[in-house]
Amino acid sequence: MSDALRDRCEELRAVVLELTTTTIEAMGKPSKLADVVTVIGKLRAIGDKGAAGIDNPDYLAWDRVYDASLQKMEDAARRGDAQEAWRAFADQETGVNLIARACTGYPGW
Numbered sequence: 001m002s003d004a005l006r007d008r009c010e011e012l013r014a015v016v017l018e019l020t021t022t023t024i025e026a027m028g029k030p031s032k033l034a035d036v037v038t039v040i041g042k043l044r045a046i047g048d049k050g051a052a053g054i055d056n057p058d059y060l061a062w063d064r065v066y067d068a069s070l071q072k073m074e075d076a077a078r079r080g081d082a083q084e085a086w087r088a089f090a091d092q093e094t095g096v097n098l099i100a101r102a103c104t105g106y107p108g109w
Helices: 003-028 030-047 057-079 082-090 097-103
Strands: none
Touching: 003 030, 003 057, 003 082, 003 097, 030 057, 030 082, 057 082, 057 097
């Protein structure tokens, strides 16, 4: 396991947990969608750091699609569509699942 991936997973852990809980909460309480947008910004800022020094295929897959995936989720949240925001979040090919797979085995994952 690379140090760069370990450090990135540490940085991502709290943000991914926050996005998970906030997105789930928004399905029952649409007023939480504004919070979803805020947390997406935090996750995007981490993604914007790139993947230098990381060779994990799942992380590299997320690095290629994160911006479009998060934009899809953000657009849905801004439209008030919590179900679509969740679908974008949970998408097995482009969603946060890729981060979880990449970070499996690190503390807190």
